[in-house]
Amino acid sequence: MTEDRKVLVGVDLCDDMTQISCYRRDLDKVIPVGRLVGREREYECPTVLSYQPVKKEWLFGTEALLAAEREEVYLFRDILKQISRHNKVTSGDMELEPVDTMVRYFVKILSCLKEYFPSETIRKLVISVSEKTDNLVNAVKGALNQIGIGEDRFVIQLHQQSYMYYALSQKKELWLGDVALFEFGRDGLFYSQIHIDRRNIPYIVGVKRMDLSQSLNWDMMEHDSSFKMEYAFVNLANTQMHKQMISTIYVTGEGFQGEWANTALSQLCNGRRVFRGGNLFTKGACIAARELAGEGVMGDFLFLDQEMLHTGISLRVYCDAKMQEVLLVKAGVPWKDVDVSVDFIPDGEEELQLTIQNVLRRETTVHLLSLEGFDERPNKMTRFTLRLRFADASHCIVTLKDDGFGEFCPSSNRIWERYLSL
Secondary structure (H helix, E strand, O other), rough: OOOOEEEEEEEEOOEEEEEEEEEEEEOEEEEEOOOEEEEEEEEEEOOOOEEEEEOEEEHHHHHHHHHHOOOOOEEEOOHHHHHOOHEEEEEOOEOOHHHHHHHHHHHHHHHHHOOOOOOOOOEEEEEOOOOOOHHHHHHHHHHHHHHOOOOEEEEEEEHHHHHHHHOOOOOHHHOOOEEEEEEOOEEEEEEEEEEEOOOOOOOOEEEEEOOOOOOHHHHHHHHOOOOOOHHHHHHHHHOOOOOOOEEHHHHHHEEOHHHHHHHHHHHOOOOEEEEEOOOOHHHHHHHHHHHHOOOOOOOOOEEEEEEEOOOEEEEEEOOOOOEEEEEEOOOOEEEEHHHHEEEEOOOOOOOOEEEEEEOOOOOEEEEEEEEEOOOOOOOOOOOEEEEEEEEEEEEEEEEEEEEEEEEEEEEOOOEEEEEEOO
């Protein structure tokens, strides 16, 4: 570790609000990061930007909203939605490129860390989002690269992954059984449930997520005075958790701020612990940053969700005077992030052996891939590049390229590609 890269940061980046947390080694805990707005310290920053063309001044958060009340400014709202849906950000007749927008926003929001760590830079940054669209991911990556945070120092993950990190970092008695999460906001009501398979170490942690918005949503709460929120939510929650061994329930979102929620949540406490709060995702992102930086204590867990690979892939090779399996792809990583290449030189082999290990089904499958079709050359006089990518979590794209052997055997530039069902 370099001495000037110590800060571990988690950011919950939402369309309405942004929250930041950081890991304090001296306290061994995650703490929220706030900024002074007037005399108050603000821990939930509105995800907005404003631009005053006469002053040529950019503001963000609450200051941007206040500026819009007192003078004519361009106010950029719904930034994440605009990027995801339209790949542009507009306010009136002013249009911003997605990367430029995120550069301006990240420069502002990450400056809040200077009050806590004035002379240190970020070692690992995890950004938690509700939806990973290609447009949004590309904009965030481009922005962070522009401000000097390389891809080895940041990760973009879904809220449910942050939820898993947060829930499993708590005291063991809180996750002896499954762990439930209800998210209720203007976008709807969502239910997630963590299940832990303890039959082997590492424990396999999976999560399922359901959209319950058709049964209960913001419009019902806000516009239907006769709608019984307390009864509807308790009935819906008990239906989802029926016959489930739930140890702990977390609830988050502004939908649970009403008085009805106090009574409703008290009815779910029978044999369970119930916690309500608004910073679960930023804390979970910060805990993930600590783990990904190699400073964590959660090595006994393997986190899996719908965007993570359930399989590990290794290549059988002769190395260090023995045959061995070289791990190319590890189970538990997002399939969209995998793009692995390895070079090798065959020694009489006519086929490749890829070993696929499914950690959920506990199955091992061997795939033999023929090297036929390439130019014939003397033994040990061809170098190949093997590349692995994924079409989705269940299908691997295997590409093999003939690189020749330097000036002795020029490359034929032949490439073959295979799809493997995992």
